[in-house]
Amino acid sequence: MAGLSTRHLLGIKDLNPADIQLIFETADNFKTVLNRPIKKVPSLRDVTIANIFFENSTRTRLSFELAEKRLSADVVNFAASSSSVSKGETLIDTVNNILAMKVDMVVMRHPYAGAGIFLSKHVKAQIVNAGDGAHEHPTQALLDAFSIREKLGDVAGKKVVIVGDILHSRVALSNILCLKHLGAEVMVCGPTTLIPKYIGSLGVKVEHNLLKALNWCDVANMLRIQLERQDIKYFPSLREYTMLYGLNKQILDSLDKEIIVMHPGPINRGVEITSDVADSKQSIILDQVENGVAIRMAVLFLLAGQTP
Amino acid sequence: MQNLTLLDGQKFQITLQRLCRQLIENHNDFSESVLIGIQPRGIYLAKRIAEELRKILPEATILQGDLDITFYRDDFRRRDQLVPNQTKIDFIIENKKVIMMDDVLWTGRTIRAAMDALQAFGRPEKIELLALVDRRYSRHIPVEADYVGIEVDSIASQKVVVSWIETDGEDRITLLSDAK
Structure with a gap:
């Protein structure tokens, strides 16, 4: 049967719409597994995965670790702050040393764009990008789209606005690529200085007025x-x-329809979103976190299944 | 491929009916028993048996679910990509007698995986196995069926295919051989 078209998950750029559908269908199955009394399956029992985080993370790292453990993989964790990286070791040396200990897959977060792509060209293991600089964060985009699909039934034809710091956001780029693949309309909204100049080339609309953007959309990702x-x-x-x-209750209530509010976390309460909105019925922030584990299980399962 | 029909028409129906009667003999009104079809092909068998049992026992509640074993297989990473199917068990199996059903019993590995998968849903009192076709003398592990439709002697290069009215237009068991 047809699997993923890529050996690594470095970005949404490498995926085609069929890949994304396959990941979603597999994640559906893992979601049912996660609702059972015993949430663990033995699929990856002979796979060792290293989580290498050169940048801070709570959600993504926990989510990946839980996904790995629920697939029965052996997991090693590595945080740059407490390692030999601070003694001047290079990225390839660090990873090759970890791989010498027989690791099959590497989940990596790195502050520099393209770090995962670079690594995939120099080491044998399969690489999953858990965020590289301001470039891509593919699993976040997949779980965001998966959550929209769960809430609205489908992603195709839906209008999604991404609000805020588009310039520095890997979530924004991955989300735009993923949503466009699935047939959604995408708009970005924020101050001119935080919107990249050539963002239009990705086929997205640009709006600088929050109220206009919210009136247009079905989903707002803050x-x-x-x-x-x-x-x-x-x-x-x-x-x-x-x-x-900033999104607050007043603006939300002034709209003539109920939109869905998302946030990739961590939230700065009172800055981009107020507490009452973040905790409201319209917010699916915690569903996103729950779906994150299922999506990551699906990605790891499908990638690991490729090794002959 | 040379095709040999092993069972079809009325004989197919008689075999299903016999399996139903054998089940009733051991499980009475099925108040303590549930039927589980193994994905992908065993679910049609389980659905049909459940349907027949409901006709024979109109008063009884026959519970039937689908079990996917993809995540429990022992050949993951040793063969082509595996793509999971749906698991749908909307009832509790704890302390129930579970009758697992698959269309063809061959190496027994599927059944081993299914027993593993079932553990995630609780501890059944008993697990039984019903196979419509038993390919004899080809087991890789010690697994035997409690109820068997027909027994077939076959070699590894052959394939046994069960077709169903619901999906393939007719009820038929076929033995496919390499035309060498």
């Missing part, structure tokens, strides 16, 4: 302002940003 990646000021103050682009 991104975090990534202050840690901003070395210059992109807007006068956080307070001004919140006034213009």
Whole structure:
């Protein structure tokens, strides 16, 4: 039977629509597994996976680790802050040393764009990108689209607006590519300084007025302002940003339809989204987290199944 | 491929009827028993048996579910990509007698995986196996069926295919051989 068209998951760029459908259908099955009394299956019992995180993460790392454990894989964790990387070891050396200990797959997060692609060309293991700089975060995009599909029945034809720091966001790029693959209409919304100049070439609409964007959409994905990646000021103050682009209950209630609110986390409550919206019925933030494990199980299962 | 029909028409129906009566002999009104079809092809057998049992025992509640074993197979990463099917068990199997059903029993490996998969749903009192076709003398592990439709002597290069009215237009068991 046909599997994925790629050996690594480096970005949504490498996937075709059939791959995404296969991942979703497999994730459906894993979601039922996760609702059983015994949530573990033995599929990956002879696979060892290293989670290599050169950048901080809570959700993604926990989610990957849970997915791996529920597939019965052996897991080793590695955080750059407590490792020899701080002694000056190169990326290839670090990973090859880990692979020398017979690791089959590497899940990597790295602050530099393309780190996963670079690694995939130099080491034998299968690589899953868990976020590389401001480039891609494929599993996040897959779980976002999966959550929309779960909530609205389908992704095709739906209107999704991505609000906030598009310039520094790997979630935005992966989401745009994934949603376009699945036939959704995508709009980005934010201050001019945080929208890349050539974003239109990806086939997305651009809007600078939050209210207009929300009136247009079925789903609003609110991104975090990534202050840690901003070395210059992109807007006068956080307070001004919140006034213009923050989502609060008043704006949500003023719309003539119920839109779905998403957030990839971590939330800066009171900045891009207020607490009452984040915790409201319209928010599917925690569904996204739940689906994350099923999506990651599906990706790992389908990739691991390729090895002869 | 040379095709040899092993069972079809009225004989096929008689075999199904016999299996139903044998089940009733051991399970009475099925209040403590459930039927589980193994994906992908065993579900048609389980659905048909459940349908026949409901005709014979109109008062009884016959519970029937589908079990997918993809995640429990022992040949994952040793063959082509495996793609999972749906598991649908909307009832509790704890302390029930489970009758697993598959169309063809061959090496027995599917059944081993199915028993593993079933564990995730609880601890049944007993597990039995019903196979419509038993390919004798070809087991890789010690698994035998409690109820057998027909027994077939075959070699590894041959294939046994069960067709169903619901999906293939007719009820038939066929032995496919390599035309060498």
